Amino acid sequence: MIGRLRGMELEPWQRNLFVLWVGVFLTSASYSMVVPFLPLFLLQIGVHRGIDIWSGVLFSSTFLASALISPWWGSIADRYGRRPMLLRSGFALFVAYALTALVQTPVQLLVLRTVQGLLSGYVPNAITLVGTSAPQRRVGWALSVMATASATGAIIGPLIGGVVSHLFSTRIAFSSASVLVLCAALLALLFVREENFAPAERSTVLKDLKVAAGNRPFLGVIALAMLVNFSVMTIEPILPLYIVQLGGSLRDASLVAGIVFSLVGIASVFFAPRWGRLADRRGFPLILSVGLLGGGIGNLLQIPFHGIVPFGVVRFAYGAFFCAVFPALNGLVVQTTPKEFRGRAFGLNQSAGQLGTMLGPLVGGIASSAFGIHSVFWLTGGCLLAAAAFAQRGARQWRPRPAAVGAASD
Numbered sequence: 001m002i003g004r005l006r007g008m009e010l011e012p013w014q015r016n017l018f019v020l021w022v023g024v025f026l027t028s029a030s031y032s033m034v035v036p037f038l039p040l041f042l043l044q045i046g047v048h049r050g051i052d053i054w055s056g057v058l059f060s061s062t063f064l065a066s067a068l069i070s071p072w073w074g075s076i077a078d079r080y081g082r083r084p085m086l087l088r089s090g091f092a093l094f095v096a097y098a099l100t101a102l103v104q105t106p107v108q109l110l111v112l113r114t115v116q117g118l119l120s121g122y123v124p125n126a127i128t129l130v131g132t133s134a135p136q137r138r139v140g141w142a143l144s145v146m147a148t149a150s151a152t153g154a155i156i157g158p159l160i161g162g163v164v165s166h167l168f169s170t171r172i173a174f175s176s177a178s179v180l181v182l183c184a185a186l187l188a189l190l191f192v193r194e195e196n197f198a199p200a201e202r203s204t205v206l207k208d209l210k211v212a213a214g215n216r217p218f219l220g221v222i223a224l225a226m227l228v229n230f231s232v233m234t235i236e237p238i239l240p241l242y243i244v245q246l247g248g249s250l251r252d253a254s255l256v257a258g259i260v261f262s263l264v265g266i267a268s269v270f271f272a273p274r275w276g277r278l279a280d281r282r283g284f285p286l287i288l289s290v291g292l293l294g295g296g297i298g299n300l301l302q303i304p305f306h307g308i309v310p311f312g313v314v315r316f317a318y319g320a321f322f323c324a325v326f327p328a329l330n331g332l333v334v335q336t337t338p339k340e341f342r343g344r345a346f347g348l349n350q351s352a353g354q355l356g357t358m359l360g361p362l363v364g365g366i367a368s369s370a371f372g373i374h375s376v377f378w379l380t381g382g383c384l385l386a387a388a389a390f391a392q393r394g395a396r397q398w399r400p401r402p403a404a405v406g407a408a409s410d
Contacts, residue, residue, distance in 0.1 A: 012195050013133040017142055019191040020086075020126040021149040023184040027090070027122045028153025030097065030177035030184075032261065033161030034170070035059075038109075039240050041170045047106050054106055055238065056365030058113050060358040063233075065117030067354035071205045073121055074347015079202065082129040082343060083194045085121055090185025092119035097178035101171045117354075122184060123150065128346040129194060131334045139334050140284065143327040144276020151268030151323060158261035198340065208344045217336040217398050222349050224390055225329050226356035228292070231383035232322075233360030235299070235376050238368045245373065246308050256308065263312050267319030275324035279331060285398045288328035289391045294321025296384030303377045332398055 010018065034041075039055040047054055077085045096116045103109045127146055134142040164173040212218055243256055279287040298318025305311045329349070337345040364376045 023187045024149035025153045026180045026184040028150040029157035030180040032154045032157030034177045056361040059361035062113045062117035063354040063358035065114045067351045070347045070351035074344040077343035081194050082125045085125040086188040089121040094182040101174035124350045132342050140279035141276045143330045144272050147272040147327040151265040154265030155262040221332045222352035226352040227387045229353040230356030230360040233357045234364030235380045263316040264319030267316045268323035271320045272323040284328045284331040287324050291324030292388035296381045299381035
């Protein structure tokens, strides 16, 4: 099969899509097999007080570091290519995960989580490379296919992580995650090619921000990306603890949490390609609005269910709608920016999203500690409904512009 990759009849963008699908799947699996269980890992290394706050800080530290550095990495990607950024982030994450398996204190864990944020970027650069190289008429489908890679990794990762943590330890799970992300980096090294890359002129983050500030449709996209990431991340750090409250013991919590986390990914695998095909026909703004509306309602519907099985069913339904959101946002980044600015655009979009991802766990942890865990579901659902209203209002300005479309066509 590896031999055929070099000579099969696929176009270059299709070959990259195939290889990067596997790479994103492995990277997503490596993330989801360990990160959702960080609150449980804190218990295992002796943290028993303020665990809600510690969980929020650990999640947020990575995303704050990533938000600060992403515009700079985006500028580097536009000058030297997205493939070097894939390699840099893949090998860096391999080292970071391997070292995380050795930590003894929450402070050590915090330092490594921050380093991961500064050096990560495999998935965003893979999405940028695919979104830039695919023909305009296939962008929605290609980005949805990439979404299924993340979703499939989100299915397999928690299951593997839950089983490994249950049978061995969370430290072994971190070690296993490092091996997966190493494989993703090696795939990019051996098989990904970035043809017809035109280096952009040397730029600065300040100059890039000024360019972005003059593009109102793009500003709307990154503002929405920040709101959406904030919304969904308010609930993620405390979800394993909520599953314990629903009846799972601490010993079985990793396994049960892994299964529940996987349900959203399973729904995404089934429904994301369908949303992508609809986006190519009906437009990204409509699909984005529907996905956000379904995601908001789905979060609110999780409140009255206090059993593992019904809670899991609602999580699956939530995932069936929410899987439309991030491919649509990525499609709008492509649609609202010229090709020569695309790496920086995705960098700024990632930075905005990471700022929301940083604030979400902190606010969620504080809300859970102060008002109870159900308050976080209300917060998440309300924010997603507000994002749906924002997307509906912004639909008119996100219509494809001739300059942006022409720049993205091959």
